[in-house]
Amino acid sequence: MTGTGTPFVELRQVALTYGEGRDATLALAEATMSIAQGEFVAVVGPSGCGKSTLMKLVTGLMPPSRGEVHVAGQKVTGPIKGVGMAFQNPTLMPWRTTRDNVMLPLEIAQPHRSRLRAEKAAYIDRVEKLLASVGLGEFGAKFPWQLSGGMQQRANVCRALIHEPQLMMLDEPFGALDAFTREELWAIMQDLWLQRRFTAILVTHDLREAAFLADTIVVMSKRPGRIIQIKRVDLPRPRTLETTFEPAFVEIVHELRERISEVRAA
Amino acid sequence: MSRERRLQLIMPWAVTIGLFLIWEIACRAFNVSSFILPKPSEIFAATVKFYGPITGHSLHTLLTTLLGFAIAVVGGMALGLLVGASSLIYNGLYPLLIAFNSIPKVALVPILVIWFGIGTVPAVITAFVISFFPIVVNVATGLATIEPEMRDVLRSLGASRLDILVKVGIPRSLPYLFASLKIAITLAFVGSVIAETVASNEGIGYLMLAASSRSDVPLVFSGLIVIAILGVVMYAICAWFERRMTGWAFRGDIVT
Ligand SMILES: Nc1ncnc2c1ncn2[C@@H]1O[C@H](COP(=O)(O)OP(=O)(O)OP(=O)(O)O)[C@@H](O)[C@H]1O
Ligand SMILES: [Mg+2]
Numbered sequence: 006m007t008g009t010g011t012p013f014v015e016l017r018q019v020a021l022t023y024g025e026g027r028d029a030t031l032a033l034a035e036a037t038m039s040i041a042q043g044e045f046v047a048v049v050g051p052s053g054c055g056k057s058t059l060m061k062l063v064t065g066l067m068p069p070s071r072g073e074v075h076v077a078g079q080k081v082t083g084p085i086k087g088v089g090m091a092f093q094n095p096t097l098m099p100w101r102t103t104r105d106n107v108m109l110p111l112e113i114a115q116p117h118r119s120r121l122r123a124e125k126a127a128y129i130d131r132v133e134k135l136l137a138s139v140g141l142g143e144f145g146a147k148f149p150w151q152l153s154g155g156m157q158q159r160a161n162v163c164r165a166l167i168h169e170p171q172l173m174m175l176d177e178p179f180g181a182l183d184a185f186t187r188e189e190l191w192a193i194m195q196d197l198w199l200q201r202r203f204t205a206i207l208v209t210h211d212l213r214e215a216a217f218l219a220d221t222i223v224v225m226s227k228r229p230g231r232i233i234q235i236k237r238v239d240l241p242r243p244r245t246l247e248t249t250f251e252p253a254f255v256e257i258v259h260e261l262r263e264r265i266s267e268v269r270a271a
Numbered sequence: 272m273s274r275e276r277r278l279q280l281i282m283p284w285a286v287t288i289g290l291f292l293i294w295e296i297a298c299r300a301f302n303v304s305s306f307i308l309p310k311p312s313e314i315f316a317a318t319v320k321f322y323g324p325i326t327g328h329s330l331h332t333l334l335t336t337l338l339g340f341a342i343a344v345v346g347g348m349a350l351g352l353l354v355g356a357s358s359l360i361y362n363g364l365y366p367l368l369i370a371f372n373s374i375p376k377v378a379l380v381p382i383l384v385i386w387f388g389i390g391t392v393p394a395v396i397t398a399f400v401i402s403f404f405p406i407v408v409n410v411a412t413g414l415a416t417i418e419p420e421m422r423d424v425l426r427s428l429g430a431s432r433l434d435i436l437v438k439v440g441i442p443r444s445l446p447y448l449f450a451s452l453k454i455a456i457t458l459a460f461v462g463s464v465i466a467e468t469v470a471s472n473e474g475i476g477y478l479m480l481a482a483s484s485r486s487d488v489p490l491v492f493s494g495l496i497v498i499a500i501l502g503v504v505m506y507a508i509c510a511w512f513e514r515r516m517t518g519w520a521f522r523g524d525i526v527t
Binding site: 096174 | 418434442
């Protein structure tokens with residue numbers, strides 16, 4: 006990809022096989038790509054092609070069967086620390102209030118962990134500010150099950166961001182939401198990214214979402230997943246809902262859609 | 272309070288009183304001998320008459336039960352956390368736990384008597400062993416069913432196994448623990464009363480055995496009813512505790 010300098014995330018011929026012997030499923034085959042620091046990458050492809058698997062490999066939650074993953078210049082051998090993760094299912098803890106849920110990474114990731122006790126007030130302030138910036142200002146004291154699905158997903162994104170990770174892994178975080186809420190969250194996500202410029206990998210089924218948020222879109226084939234196309238999105242930022250109606254945007258979505266239907270038919 | 276809600280509160284009392292009324296009427300109508308089945312009024316009279324000894328013995332049983340139960344809660348939680356947190360320990364211990372749980376606990380009492388003699392100790396231990404298992408299983412289940420995504424979120428933050436246990440494992444297994452306490456406390460009563468009947472000279476179980484050898488059937492029944500009441504009260508306390516401690520598991524829908 007076109008990033009400058011050394012890549013932040015690099016995959017070298019990474020493959021992953023689940024199971025052994027006759028049960029073995031090749032989920033991901035020969036993935037090679039590099040992602041620059043601060044780049045926003047979207048991964049699209051048919052269901053079951055190994056997108057979630059790719060996320061687990063990048064974060065070191067699973068070791069690859071072949072090949073190597075490098076993050077920040079180091080070979081990944083175990084779970085890498087201080088990553089922000091958000092999944093389709095918000096996985097908020099029902100026994101914690103929204104504020105305490107968002108606090109969770111601060112209780113675990115360094116250097117916050119050792120500072121938390123001494124600087125509690127400052128950290129709480131930070132959480133409140135972040136919640137307010139996604140429109141959850143008044144809901145800090147509520148429990149997750151007292152929030153709507155869209156609000157839970159916003160809290161989930163806050164939790165992934167609060168410790169200012171360098172790397173954000175988003176596995177269909179907006180998948181279960183209605184179209185309006187989803188578009189609202191795209192804008193929020195883009196704002197947060199423009200402010201902080203973390204490196205992000207977003208898995209999505211929504212091609213408009215990919216084109217709206219990403220600098221680069223990676224298209225994968227049917228299982229076993231191979232990277233078959235890497236598409237730059239050079240639309241200016243900040244993108245707005247208006248952007249999604251512009252011919253350049255529509256064309257990108259169109260091209261992606263055709264590519265994926267070819268893959269699915271293959 | 273709505274009419275429906277009031278009815279719901281009254282129902283358990285109404286049903287219980289109704290049952291005793293039918294029992295009383297049936298005994299009178301069919302002229303049942305009080306050696307076979309005493310009338311509730313006779314049981315009540317026996318309770319009043321032996322008020323002092325019944326109170327003393329039931330307090331003893333209550334303490335015995337609570338002691339055994341307390342040990343079961345602490346031990347059960349510890350073992351449950353171990354079994355739930357490590358699949359190695361799980362695989363090693365589970366068959367043994369199942370085997371142990373299949374042993375009828377009454378069969379243990381004679382062995383306990385050989386080891387500890389007649390008295391309170393065998394009863395405490397019986398209450399413990401009988402109420403231990405459901406606690407272990409529930410706590411382990413709570414731990415083993417942590418969502419993999421939750422675990423991934425924590426691991427990618429750099430959480431250690433201990434962190435995961437403290438932040439997710441224990442809070443998540445609490446509702447399972449409290450659910451098991453309701454079952455465990457009633458089982459603990461079964462355990463201590465059984466042991467008292469076989470090997471003690473104190474407690475409600477002993478009182479019933481003594482009464483039965485004197486053919487004082489109303490007193491035997493009085494003992495039964497006291498045990499039942501203690502069981503219900505302890506169950507209610509555990510249930511109340513469960514609601515208080517793990518309200519989130521009921522999604523805030525707290526009705527008592
Ligand atoms: N734990 C597992 N054990 C065995 N096979 C698995 C496991 N997880 C995933 N797979 C297999 O690997 C393949 C890729 O799975 P993965 O979850 O990465 O797909 P995905 O691209 O994220 O799909 P979706 O878009 O539906 O989320 C699938 O065919 C699946 O059957
Ligand atoms: Mg997936």
